[in-house]
Amino acid sequence: MEDFKYNPSQYVPFRDMEVLEKVRKIKREDIEKHPNSDFKIMVRKANEIQFIFITDIFYRIKHAADEGNKIVLILPNPVPSYRQVAYLINKFRVNCKHVHIFAMDEYADENGNVAPETWKWGFKYAMNHNLYYQIDEDLRPPKEQCIGPATENISDYGKMIADMGGADACYSGPGWTGHLAFIEPDAPEFEGTFEEWKKMGPRIVTLSPFTLAQNSLHGSFGMSGDIARVPPKAATIGPAEVIASKYRMDINNLMIHGTLTSWQRLMTRLVAHGPVTPKLPTSIHQVLKTDFYISEEVARNIEDDWDKGY
Secondary structure (H helix, E strand, C coil): CCCCCCCCCCCCCCCCHHHHHHHHCCCHHHCCCCCCCCEEEEEECHHHHHHHHHHHHHHHHHHHHHHCCCEEEEECCCCCCHHHHHHHHHHCCCCCCCEEEEECEEEECCCCCECCCCCCCCHHHHHHHHCHHHCCCCCCCCHHHEECCCCCCCCCHHHHHHHCCCCCEEEECCCCCCCECCECCCCHHHCCCHHHHHCCCCEEEECCHHHHHHHHCCHHHCCCCCHHHCCCEEEECCHHHHHHCCCEEEEECCCCCCCCCCCHHHHHHHHHHCCCCCCCHHHHHHHCCEEEEEEHHHHCCCCCCCCCCC
16 A cells, blocks of 8 residues: 555544554464463454353352352343353252343433333343343342343442442453443543543443444344444443453454454454553453453454455
8 A cells, every 4th residue: 555545534433554554464373462461362263262251151150159159240242142151050050149240231312311121122131031031030130130221220330330349250342443342432421531531430322333333234233234223322331340340351253244254353453452542442451451362263364355345
């Protein structure tokens, strides 16, 4: 591109061309290297990462039960694999009365009204469908111990987690913008200095157009690029809840329906090896103790393919 130079679109949240060019060149064999030894980058096969994710949640639930302790989990978009967590709970007859689950985020309308748990495209509905009601009734925690952000509780959601002693574990994965939960890099609701940003808690946030595009490819929205179907706002935890968590796992393994195409291939490199900044919210993991998993498919080199279209 030496004979044609340009700046990224004004709509792109992170536009430092020097950094972008640097991370594009990170090879598979170098992607696990990082100066913070507590920030553990591990490349694994996608199915292995999924197995690690499921077993880690189950292990923490069972270990807490065995020790007679409560456990507080912040969980992301309830993927169908949560059913496997429920299967393990049922198989090993783990009583989950000690489990407290806080959904990481939830959609909201243009006026900031959060989707109810009865809305089947929502995260709370999916949490109930894929996890809570999959657990045998005699093993489930009380329903009030498996909740998500709502119009009625969003102003207190951070305090609710803090009053439980903070999350014992927080699981996440970066979005196309580098968002963490729905903490968008260009949302006016998260404006402030870096130090101010780190202390920000749950709130209603304006979703990035890139997030609308990303989520329009999800199966629940028809996998058709229907950006009008994705709600314009969301309720989300803030950086404060992630930072306060006792354990963090971030997963980078999103492909486009089993193809080699992945928007995460660039964003993973940016949040793991770019600057730590609110312009790349997931980058906060670089200065924390985090298990950061990358699939082999996402870790593969970024290379042009002139024989392939979309």
